[in-house]
Amino acid sequence: xxxxxxxxxxxxxxxxxxxxxxxxxxxxxxxxxxxxPELVQRWLYGPDDxxxxxxxxxxxxxxxxxxxxxxxAEQSMGMSGVFREIAPPDRLVFSELWDEDWTGGxxxxxxxxxxxxxxxxxxxxxxxxxxxxxxGALKTGMEDGxxxxxxxxxxxxxxxxxxx
Amino acid sequence: METLQALAEPNRFQIVELLRDGPRSVGDMxxxxxxxxxxxxxxxxxxxxxxxxxxxxxxxxxxxxxxxAPLKELEAWIERYRRVWEANFQRLDGVLAELQAKEKKxxxxxx
Numbered sequence: 001x002x003x004x005x006x007x008x009x010x011x012x013x014x015x016x017x018x019x020x021x022x023x024x025x026x027x028x029x030x031x032x033x034x035x036x037p038e039l040v041q042r043w044l045y046g047p048d049d050x051x052x053x054x055x056x057x058x059x060x061x062x063x064x065x066x067x068x069x070x071x072x073a074e075q076s077m078g079m080s081g082v083f084r085e086i087a088p089p090d091r092l093v094f095s096e097l098w099d100e101d102w103t104g105g106x107x108x109x110x111x112x113x114x115x116x117x118x119x120x121x122x123x124x125x126x127x128x129x130x131x132x133x134x135x136g137a138l139k140t141g142m143e144d145g146x147x148x149x150x151x152x153x154x155x156x157x158x159x160x161x162x163x164x
Numbered sequence: 165m166e167t168l169q170a171l172a173e174p175n176r177f178q179i180v181e182l183l184r185d186g187p188r189s190v191g192d193m194x195x196x197x198x199x200x201x202x203x204x205x206x207x208x209x210x211x212x213x214x215x216x217x218x219x220x221x222x223x224x225x226x227x228x229x230x231x232x233a234p235l236k237e238l239e240a241w242i243e244r245y246r247r248v249w250e251a252n253f254q255r256l257d258g259v260l261a262e263l264q265a266k267e268k269k270x271x272x273x274x275x
């Protein structure tokens with residue numbers, strides 16, 4: 001499959017992790033793919049052998065979202081959140097709280113879409129409640145060793161990747 | 165796991181950051197971190213137990229250096245996770261291509 005662009009992971013601040021990726025489509029479609037459960041379910045499932053078993057989105061400010069990833073009967077991970085800002089086609093903000101709260105409280109996800117010549121740059125930033133929360137997220141995610149915690153763990157990139 | 169636990173403490177994280185520039189004496193790190201020497205020594209012991217740093221004695225000074233192996237391991241691990249997100253996004257590429265194709269088709273028949 002054609003790969004529109006390399007995924008870049010950075011850490012804008014000690015509480016944040018950001019991912020940037022270019023998509024070969026207008027941003028209203030990227031927004032749609034991020035906000036329609038039946039579409040989200042088709043791509044946001046992590047490693048190939050997992051699936052996004054539950055994907056519920058009450059797409060209004062204050063509305064709830066609920067994701068449960070499942071690998072097998074014993075292995076699943078759930079996350080709940082609340083939509084904070086919904087501004088198609090360029091901005092989506094929601095909180096996230098994992099069932100096994102390894103991030104020391106709620107984190108905030110901000111997705112910003114910019115469009116240029118029919119291509120969309122997606123910037124997805126997760127902001128944790130504190131540096132300690134972020135470090136806690138790293139620690140527990142590693143202990144679980146479960147691939148779905150990727151978003152939390154990507155921030156491990158902190159010093160060794162971003163300063164090269 | 166041990167690597168992360170060792171790094172999860174902000175002061176230890178700072179020590180590792182300092183050592184990325186090269187080996188340093190305990191005194192030097194005490195000075196730079198603004199911590200008391202016993203604290204720094206305690207953190208260094210944890211880092212050493214986790215295999216993150218090596219120590220050698222040079223005259224009266226203890227010089228600490230970063231051991232690259234655990235961090236490399238960590239990097240490899242991170243890379244694996246980055247690939248997972250990349251897998252998500254590659255599938256999203258496919259979904260977007262499909263949405264675009266559908267729109268085009270709709271555009272031809274109506275609108």
